Amino acid sequence: MQLNWLPEPQFGGIYAAQARGAFAARGLEVTIRKGGPDVPAVALAASGKVEFALAAADEVVRIRAGGADVVSVFATYQTSPQGLMTYAARGLKSIEELLRAGGTLAVQPGLTYVEFLRKKYGLDAVELVTYQGGIGQFLARKDALDFAQQCFVTSEPIAARRAGVEPATFLIAETGLNPYTSVIITRSAYLAEHRNVVRSFCEALREGWEAYLHDPAPANAVMRGLNPSLDAETFALAAEAQVPLIRTEETRARGLGCQTPERWATLVRQLEDLGAVPAGAVKPEDCFLDLLGAPAPAPGK
Structure with a gap:
């Protein structure tokens, strides 16, 4: 799992998933690799050097227009920060x-x-x-x-x-421009060959983010050890500030990480209008796959 920046609250659910054993419980051995200004996370995923990486939705559209076959399988930020x-x-x-x-x-x-x-x-x-x-x-x-x-x-x-x-x-x-941000991407070929692995990975992410939004302190402690440039108060304030960007009315109905064809279609059209990608070069439905669906209702609901 290749991050696109240093460990910060925007990745809190990933570290929470690892810390609470959500990956291991599903038979996954996951290494989280720090990113930074010189780490080409999207290119590493597109080339198959890592199985998963972080990107923004507009990056996905642009790189697909350039011929790379990557797909978003989990959207962390429903509202771009x-x-x-x-x-x-x-x-x-x-x-x-x-x-x-x-x-x-x-x-x-x-x-x-x-x-x-x-x-x-x-x-x-x-x-x-x-x-x-x-x-x-x-x-x-x-x-x-x-x-x-x-x-x-x-x-x-x-x-x-x-x-x-x-x-x-x-x-x-x-x-009016609101691309999903901190989306998890993988290659379509990897998804086709390891669909159950990708689904399990996304399930663990959803569990991790639910845990982090409830109590960010344990994962923040892990990330602070990896990124001491941020103090504990900054971690706590950032974790609190991002909650409404991650948990929305949409995710309450469909689960954390959800994606919709309408959002992707809007983004593709906006990038076409800007001349950022050629018209018709990218099909919105090819940009993402929502493997999880809505969570089961709570007992008694």
Whole structure:
């Protein structure tokens, strides 16, 4: 299992599944490999060097358009945690207001949502600069109040608040672009040959995420040992912040990790409209497989 970043709460259910023996109980021997800025998690899965990896749904569509046959089998974040943050003191109420207010916007080049925002709102009023990671730029410009940056709403806003600067945070999902995030991918060939293994893996993930959302402390302790750059309070705050992004009305009805054809069809159409993938190059139904279905109702229901 190849992560696409260092151990953090966004992977809490994976570590919880391992810690509570959910993989082992299903006869699976799972090694969780840390990611980082130089770890090509999607490419490792597409090439078969790992059986499973983390990706975003828009990455799945893009790589399938390029000929890689990967499929999403579990969607952790039902609402994407990607966002923009600026200073609360600016009094801005939406991404549209932010983009029309001027100033500087720090983003990583090539992000799907940057092109989506450019097409929907225009970016002429802001100066785009390259995001350098973390909140260093954000803190350095706090007196000018003319800066905004990309963020995960479960990460950088927490760091800014703990550094004494109150952020205003806006979800990209609120603009209409909401790809599943932290999806588990595997190759279609592996899925065809080992369908029961993949199903068992997803069952263990669902168990792990249920456990983590109920009590993140045990898995947080494991991840802190692997990523000491984050302290216990940051782990706890991030775990709490991500709950409504993972557990939604959809997952209450259909189970954690669920995916729908409608969401994938919308995403493919949006990427086609942006020119990110050729029209007709990717069939939404080929991008995912929901192996688990809805959980059984509780006794008496």
